[in-house]
Amino acid sequence: MTGKTIVITSGKGGVGKTTATANIGTALAMRGNRVVVVDTDIGLRNLDVIMGLENRIVYDVVNVIEGVCKLNQAMISDKHDYELFLIPAAQTRDKNAIEPEQLRELCAELEKDFDYVLIDCPAGIEQGFKNATAAAQEAIIVTTPEVSAIRDADRIIGLLESSGLHNPKLIINRIAPEMVKRGDMMDQKDVESLLAVEVIGLVPADEQTVVAANRGIPVVHNSKSSAGGAFMRIAARVDGEDIPLMAIEPKNGLLSRFKGMVGMSGRTYSHA
Amino acid sequence: MDRNRGFLLETSVVQVIARGTGVAFVIDESSPFDVVASELRDHLADQSSLWSKGDITINVGQRILARDELAQVKSIIETHSGLTVTRFWCAPESLNGGDFQIEAKAAPLYEPSFLTEPSNASESQPIVHNEVVLSESPLDLTPNTAAASKTAIESIIEGLKSRHNKNGARNRNITEALFIKSTFRSGETLEHSGDVIVLADVNPGAEIRADGDIIVFGSLKGWVHAGASGDNKCVIIALDLPSPRFQIGKYLGVAPMSAPQKSKQSTIGPKIAYVRSRSVHVAPFAGRFARYKKGVPYDG
Numbered sequence: 196m197t198g199k200t201i202v203i204t205s206g207k208g209g210v211g212k213t214t215a216t217a218n219i220g221t222a223l224a225m226r227g228n229r230v231v232v233v234d235t236d237i238g239l240r241n242l243d244v245i246m247g248l249e250n251r252i253v254y255d256v257v258n259v260i261e262g263v264c265k266l267n268q269a270m271i272s273d274k275h276d277y278e279l280f281l282i283p284a285a286q287t288r289d290k291n292a293i294e295p296e297q298l299r300e301l302c303a304e305l306e307k308d309f310d311y312v313l314i315d316c317p318a319g320i321e322q323g324f325k326n327a328t329a330a331a332q333e334a335i336i337v338t339t340p341e342v343s344a345i346r347d348a349d350r351i352i353g354l355l356e357s358s359g360l361h362n363p364k365l366i367i368n369r370i371a372p373e374m375v376k377r378g379d380m381m382d383q384k385d386v387e388s389l390l391a392v393e394v395i396g397l398v399p400a401d402e403q404t405v406v407a408a409n410r411g412i413p414v415v416h417n418s419k420s421s422a423g424g425a426f427m428r429i430a431a432r433v434d435g436e437d438i439p440l441m442a443i444e445p446k447n448g449l450l451s452r453f454k455g456m457v458g459m460s461g462r463t464y465s466h467a
Numbered sequence: 468m469d470r471n472r473g474f475l476l477e478t479s480v481v482q483v484i485a486r487g488t489g490v491a492f493v494i495d496e497s498s499p500f501d502v503v504a505s506e507l508r509d510h511l512a513d514q515s516s517l518w519s520k521g522d523i524t525i526n527v528g529q530r531i532l533a534r535d536e537l538a539q540v541k542s543i544i545e546t547h548s549g550l551t552v553t554r555f556w557c558a559p560e561s562l563n564g565g566d567f568q569i570e571a572k573a574a575p576l577y578e579p580s581f582l583t584e585p586s587n588a589s590e591s592q593p594i595v596h597n598e599v600v601l602s603e604s605p606l607d608l609t610p611n612t613a614a615a616s617k618t619a620i621e622s623i624i625e626g627l628k629s630r631h632n633k634n635g636a637r638n639r640n641i642t643e644a645l646f647i648k649s650t651f652r653s654g655e656t657l658e659h660s661g662d663v664i665v666l667a668d669v670n671p672g673a674e675i676r677a678d679g680d681i682i683v684f685g686s687l688k689g690w691v692h693a694g695a696s697g698d699n700k701c702v703i704i705a706l707d708l709p710s711p712r713f714q715i716g717k718y719l720g721v722a723p724m725s726a727p728q729k730s731k732q733s734t735i736g737p738k739i740a741y742v743r744s745r746s747v748h749v750a751p752f753a754g755r756f757a758r759y760k761k762g763v764p765y766d767g
């Protein structure tokens with residue numbers, strides 16, 4: 196098997212890298228792929244928490260790189276009936292504990308055995324970012340429709356290009372349809388024209404994402420969640436399926452739904 | 468003029484170019500490294516008395532230098548002159564294979580300090596950037612040389628400037644243009660001694676300085692400086708010009724605060740920014756050498 200390594204990165208913190216890694220990883224595994232997710236946010240690990248695997252950590256990625264344990268000893272298997280593994284970050288070390296080349300070797304080893312190796316990248320453009328991106332053949336950039344996040348994404352795309360990672364894909368996360376509708380938030384077109392990269396997914400702001408994170412069950416398991424559905428479609432696109440992007444539009448309230456039935460409102464149902 | 472010319476290192480290998488209040492060494496891309504090193508050493512030794520204190524930039528073009536070669540160039544220059552090498556420039560392509568990166572955050576050598584320290588100007592005048600004359604008072608503008616009297620470097624700069632102005636029109640048409648075929652992104656910077664043409668957007672946070680014109684086949688939102696070595700006849704052309712601030716020669720253009728969005732007609736379509744009667748104006752593009760009258764004054 197020769198899989199590929201994809202880094203999920205953003206520049207700015209808190210935009211949804213870890214959420215995206217957990218959900219795309221889970222969704223890819225649900226689609227029948229062998230998947231491993233690697234948390235490289237050393238010192239600030241939380242991919243394990245979001246995936247509900249924090250109680251099962253014995254070894255971490257730094258232990259593997261330093262030869263303290265074997266690679267398979269640090270791989271935590273998800274409890275489900277699909278093939279999903281996590282290699283957690285070390286919590287008591289810092290980003291300088293590993294070198295880009297070491298992570299590259301580790302991922303090359305994983306690629307032999309997995310369809311997808313997903314790397315959850317720390318925020319910033321320093322050592323941790325360099326480590327994470329050196330190991331990847333492809334990149335997914337996560338941004339929110341806010342100027343500061345977009346500025347950072349732009350910087351990241353430039354840095355990726357200069358280190359040979361071309362054509363990154365973009366996820367626009369936490370889109371609030373009502374705000375877009377009011378003109379208070381940038382829409383997909385604004386973001387797309389500013390960053391000039393291909394958009395691979397539009398994820399609505401959805402409080403179920405936070406509920407899911409607190410429970411340690413990625414939101415793709417919740418078939419009613421709009422964000423979950425969006426991440427499922429992103430995984431399908433990563434997996435090579437050609438699914439068109441669907442516009443995110445405001446959900447109808449009971450009243451407007453009623454109005455819609457009697458032909459008083461032009462609003463459509465929510466898609467993502 | 469000729470006296471100043473004599474100061475210049477005009478070998479085919481090493482060229483000295485005036486840039487605003489500083490100088491740049493441009494090292495030929497194709498000469499072997501040891502030739503460059505010995506050439507540099509010879510010239511600096513010959514004229515060591517000319518080089519007093521100051522910061523310089525080294526432009527290595529597309530040459531790919533290893534870290535120790537960079538260090539060697541730096542040490543040759545610093546030991547044979549009083550100069551301090553503050554940064555290196557290179558063409559973007561040499562980044563892939565090279566061992567160094569464009570340093571985006573380093574203070575640019577010839578960033579006009581009046582941009583960052585408007586407090587120098589009197590309080591009553593809010594932003595009178597375009598009144599600052601670089602060639603007459605470089606000392607006020609570069610803190611590093613504040614104590615020095617008129618140095619050899621300044622004479623060289625003046626020499627180059629007058630030469631540039633005298634033959635400006637003719638020279639400008641034959642400068643090498645640099646094509647950038649991808650989006651110019653936040654944090655990326657570029658300097659070029661000729662014209663720069665970008666076939667994409669220049670995003671906020673990106674910086675381009677060109678001694679010639681800057682032409683953007685896209686939306687110009689970043690910071691650009693055309694005629695960066697002092698040529699006010701240079702222009703900036705862009706399909707869309709939302710950038711709030713840019714510079715041509717010594718004149719700063721600041722987008723009007725309450726943009727007088729008169730008609731849709733004047734806001735859509737390619738724009739040209741040029742200097743007219745000591746201030747920057749923007750008008751719908753009608754050709755590089757068209758006669759532009761008063762456009763929208765970009766004076767804040």
Ligand SMILES: Nc1ncnc2c1ncn2[C@@H]1O[C@H](COP(=O)(O)OP(=O)(O)O)[C@@H](O)[C@H]1O
Pocket residue numbers: 205207208209210211212213214215368369370398399400401402404405408422
């Ligand atoms: N689509 C979304 N809707 C609502 N909340 C979200 C969404 N995506 C992420 N979040 C929340 O935002 C916070 C930051 O997300 P996280 O994935 O940890 O960001 P990062 O890894 O980039 O720092 C978390 O609390 C997460 O639950």
Ligand SMILES: [Mg+2]
Pocket residue numbers: 212213236241
């Ligand atoms: Mg994170």
